[in-house]
Amino acid sequence: MKKDENEFSKLNILVIGRTGVGKSTLINSMFGSNLTQVGIGVPVTQTIRKIEKDGVPLAIYDTPGLELSDRNGSEDMMVQITELLRKGDWNKKLNEKIHCIWYCVSASAFRVDAEEKAFIQKLAERSRKCSVPIVLVLTQGFSKKRTGEIIADLRREQLPVCKMIPVLAQDFQVDEGFPIIKAYGLDELDAATQDVLPTFVREKFIEVKKGKEMGQNEKLPKLNIMVVGKTGVGKSTLLNSLFGENLAITGNGKPITQKIRKFEPEGFPISIYDTPGMELDGEHSAESLLNEVTKLIQDKMKSNDIEQAIHCILYCINTTSSRFEESESDFLQKLTVNTSQCNTPVILVLTQSFSKKKAEEMLNEIRKMTLPVRRVVPVLAQDYEISEDFPTIKAFGLDKLVEAMSDVLPEAVRDTFVAMQIVNLDAKHASAQKTVTAAALAAAATGAAPIPFSDAALLVPAQVAMLVRITAIYRIPIQKAALTTIATAAVGTVGTTILGKTIVSNALKFIPGVGTVAGGAISATTAAALTTALGNTYIGLMTKIARGEMKTTDLSTKEGQEAFKREFKAQMKAGKR
Numbered sequence: 001m002k003k004d005e006n007e008f009s010k011l012n013i014l015v016i017g018r019t020g021v022g023k024s025t026l027i028n029s030m031f032g033s034n035l036t037q038v039g040i041g042v043p044v045t046q047t048i049r050k051i052e053k054d055g056v057p058l059a060i061y062d063t064p065g066l067e068l069s070d071r072n073g074s075e076d077m078m079v080q081i082t083e084l085l086r087k088g089d090w091n092k093k094l095n096e097k098i099h100c101i102w103y104c105v106s107a108s109a110f111r112v113d114a115e116e117k118a119f120i121q122k123l124a125e126r127s128r129k130c131s132v133p134i135v136l137v138l139t140q141g142f143s144k145k146r147t148g149e150i151i152a153d154l155r156r157e158q159l160p161v162c163k164m165i166p167v168l169a170q171d172f173q174v175d176e177g178f179p180i181i182k183a184y185g186l187d188e189l190d191a192a193t194q195d196v197l198p199t200f201v202r203e204k205f206i207e208v209k210k211g212k213e214m215g216q217n218e219k220l221p222k223l224n225i226m227v228v229g230k231t232g233v234g235k236s237t238l239l240n241s242l243f244g245e246n247l248a249i250t251g252n253g254k255p256i257t258q259k260i261r262k263f264e265p266e267g268f269p270i271s272i273y274d275t276p277g278m279e280l281d282g283e284h285s286a287e288s289l290l291n292e293v294t295k296l297i298q299d300k301m302k303s304n305d306i307e308q309a310i311h312c313i314l315y316c317i318n319t320t321s322s323r324f325e326e327s328e329s330d331f332l333q334k335l336t337v338n339t340s341q342c343n344t345p346v347i348l349v350l351t352q353s354f355s356k357k358k359a360e361e362m363l364n365e366i367r368k369m370t371l372p373v374r375r376v377v378p379v380l381a382q383d384y385e386i387s388e389d390f391p392t393i394k395a396f397g398l399d400k401l402v403e404a405m406s407d408v409l410p411e412a413v414r415d416t417f418v419a420m421q422i423v424n425l426d427a428k429h430a431s432a433q434k435t436v437t438a439a440a441l442a443a444a445a446t447g448a449a450p451i452p453f454s455d456a457a458l459l460v461p462a463q464v465a466m467l468v469r470i471t472a473i474y475r476i477p478i479q480k481a482a483l484t485t486i487a488t489a490a491v492g493t494v495g496t497t498i499l500g501k502t503i504v505s506n507a508l509k510f511i512p513g514v515g516t517v518a519g520g521a522i523s524a525t526t527a528a529a530l531t532t533a534l535g536n537t538y539i540g541l542m543t544k545i546a547r548g549e550m551k552t553t554d555l556s557t558k559e560g561q562e563a564f565k566r567e568f569k570a571q572m573k574a575g576k577r
Contacts, residue, residue, distance in 0.1 A: 009057055048061055078126070098132050101134045120159060147166040163195070168181065221413050222413070224273065227274050227316065228315045229275070235351075242423060257295075290338070306413065347401070348373045350378040374407075398423040402421050402424035432473050435470055435473070462531075467535075470535065471542070476546065
């Protein structure tokens with residue numbers, strides 16, 4: 001099967017189903033993007049819309065309003081679907097081809113009627129000719145037992161689909177007096193879709209899913225760090241300890257110059273520019289490296305793109321060497337002069353500081369030299385054990401390095417660094433707090449809007465966006481569907497006692513199948529207070545997870561949810577004082 005992989009850049013999924021089967025909820029829960037908001041989508045045919053989002057290599061083809069009781073309408077829909085399936089070709093136009101069909105049937109109907117079965121039969125004939133697999137998704141599977149019975153019946157009838165997957169895309173609660181039915185089936189749908197896709201298309205599907213799981217890192221500006229130092233100073237260990245990723249700068253980099261390589265871990269908004277084998281013993285070697293580093297920094301700055309610039313230089317020196325060589329001092333002096341207009345901060349990192357006393361002595365000597373560096377930080381990046389006969393030397397200094405980098409980095413990329421580092425929770429807390437403040441101000445503006453009910457449509461999604469941002473800062477993978485549940489559950493907890501029934505009605509509108517807006521607008525003060533309390537409660541939760549005091553799975557337990565609600569109530573009361 002011939003294809004041009006370079007031309008293949010977008011995954012296309014056709015989603016079919018009757019009105020109200022929960023297609024939008026399914027798509028948003030699966031891909032973690034609000035792809036299906038009303039009004040987004042470009043008409044492809046009379047009734048089929050193509051839905052895309054900037055930066056996401058995915059296109060959803062949606063068939064709204066599929067009504068099979070109208071024979072003429074269903075036949076017309078089949079014609080449009082057939083035309084769409086024939087549009088792409090596996091050997092040509094890979095970005096236009098439909099790669100998979102999700103056919104959604106509501107399990108809450110307790111059966112798949114004859115009209116639907118006939119439509120699926122005909123669809124299977126058309127899709128088979130175009131080599132497009134069909135996955136039957138039984139949505140709204142509130143009863144696993146009943147959903148299982150439906151699937152068993154369809155298998156006996158040998159319905160011509162590749163897979164049948166029952167799914168409840170979001171947690172569901174009929175009322176406060178009833179237990180929450182936990183979401184399930186998304187992982188199974190993920191696996192089933194991967195299984196039916198060709199290898200090269202499967203890779204694109206995984207890429208789309210990975211973008212979601214990374215806490216929306218793709219939205220964070222790219223951070224570029226240059227690491228300078230001789231061979232063996234511990235650059236890889238330093239970076240891996242700082243970011244908690246296998247960033248090891250050995251053998252995988254893309255050559256940028258003769259001596260500089262660029263490392264870009266997949267799905268990670270950081271680029272590392274490394275100067276491997278930096279040996280300054282020879283004048284020619286030192287001068288050559290200096291010229292390459294200078295030119296790279298200057299060229300990047302000329303682009304006028306903040307995501308292209310070198311934002312910080314980590315100059316690493318092995319503390320065990322006991323001295324800072326004159327050649328290195330000279331290198332730093334010249335580099336600073338050459339790149340003065342670029343204003344690129346340099347942090348001197350004293351690596352492999354097994355002896356704190358020795359590191360302190362070296363630090364004091366360097367300070368006397370008045371080197372052109374913004375900070376000097378001694379670091380032992382990992383615990384070190386000489387032998388079993390000696391006690392383990394504990395790692396230290398990484399938290400100080402985080403503080404130093406947070407101080408010197410440009411504001412535009414500071415959030416990226418804070419989010420990606422795993423060392424300093426205080427830095428994450430401070431960044432998350434800024435997110436809460438900004439969200440509260442936005443919520444106040446929403447609550448003050450003179451348009452009736454405008455807050456009901458905008459407040460909860462804005463709060464969920466806040467939670468997504470905080471999740472990204474702490475780098476803890478939590479599905480967006482769960483965040484929606486947290487937000488709406490928190491509102492419901494205080495609805496009758498603090499905020500009033502109106503807020504509850506407004507919030508519950510966003511839980512599929514629960515209810516609609518009952519009326520009333522939220523005041524600016526109440527909207528801000530609610531958002532602040534929710535954000536602060538969630539920050540506390542993320543901090544506990546980051547410290548290992550609780551697990552993400554605890555969120556799905558009754559005890560975990562009750563604890564969250566209690567803390568949320570406390571935050572609301574504290575805000576009223």
